[in-house]
Amino acid sequence: MGGGSAVPRYSQIVGELRRRIEAGELAPGDRVPSTREITRQWGVAMATATKVLTELRREGVVHAVPGVGTVVTAVPTNPAAATPASTPAHSPAHAPASPVGRAARPARSAAPTRPGAPSDATAGGQTGLTLARIVRAAVLVADAEGLAAVSMRRVAAELGVATMSLYRHVTDKDDLLVRMMDAAIAERPLPTEPPPGWRKALEVAARQLWGLFRIHPWLAPALSLTRPQLITSALAYSEWVLEALHARGLDDQTAFTAHLTLLNYIRGLAQNLETEREAEAQSGLDSEEWMDTQESAFQSTLDGGRYPGLARLAKSGYDLDLDGLFEFGLQRLLDGLAVLLGEGDTSGG
Secondary structure (H helix, E strand, C coil): CCCCCCCHHHHHHHHHHHHHCCCCCCCCCCEEECCCHHCCCCCCCHHHHHHHHHHHHHHEEEECCCCCCCECCCCCHHHHHHHCCCCCCCCCCCCCCCCCCCCCCCHHCCCCCEEEEEEEECCHHHCCHHHHHHHHHHHHEEEEEHHCCCHHHHHHHHHHHHHHHHHHHCCHHHHHHHHHHHHHHHHCCCCCCCCHHHHHHHHCCCCCHHHHHHHHCCHHHHHCCCCCCCCHHHHHHHHHHHHHCCCCCCCCHHHHHHHHHHHHHHHHHHHHHHHHHHHHHCCCCCCHHHHHHHHHHHHHHHHCCCCCHHHHHHHHHCCCCCHHHHHHHHHHHHHHHHHHHCCCCCCCC
């Protein structure tokens, strides 16, 4: 009678993962085991694994990153401070990490500071209104809530000014959007000098652009391939790729086609960041939690034996990582360009 009640299995796993995080074995930005990995490592049911991640999110120890999974949030020095009241499950308490490798925390999850800080605004409110402040406010809204939340009225409200006052600085919302994209891309200028070799140069540009899309999930859907906007800061990327390939002997037409192929690969993959954010907001489920709701239906389809390859994959598990997918696709695209340039041709022809 006096032995006490047993600790629930999910609580034991939560404690183990919390210990790893506090010990630094799992650092801020590192992925924690997914629900499928938890079921495999600890031999528990999917419902228990889901409860583990839900509890860690409730404590503010981890958070979901679209396309990556659940990652470690910066943990307070005193773990007891990480209560639901003081640190929400989607705590913004850490800065973006490297876009490739460790999970990059999109800036949209950072608590958006009120535009118009003393450094660039005057106490007169509208008196300190500038184009830079308007664009910065619009970018913060888009980062936090998506492009659909950006309107002239909303930006004016963020700045505490009349809506019509914005039109002294921008023509309309389309004009504002172009300026937003220009400002976002300008945040990460390319190096002054490219690295030696066309492949290294293209890797630098591609990873830089992917990092921008990671920070600003709305940016990829806003860019148009068929109706390209005049974005001054983006021209440097085009010029960088064109010159790298031209120096290797490609004519301008082929080099530009290669540039568009690379750009649209990165842009196409990055569009999943914004759609996942929207889906999570509408459903209240992150991608892993949503997949868990589909598992039984998916498994019943595979049980018929018609799709043996997918059945094997479902049994072993596959954790989608957009950063890893980006890097894999980037290298395969560059491998193809190498063949076009007469390098690495293993066809034997």
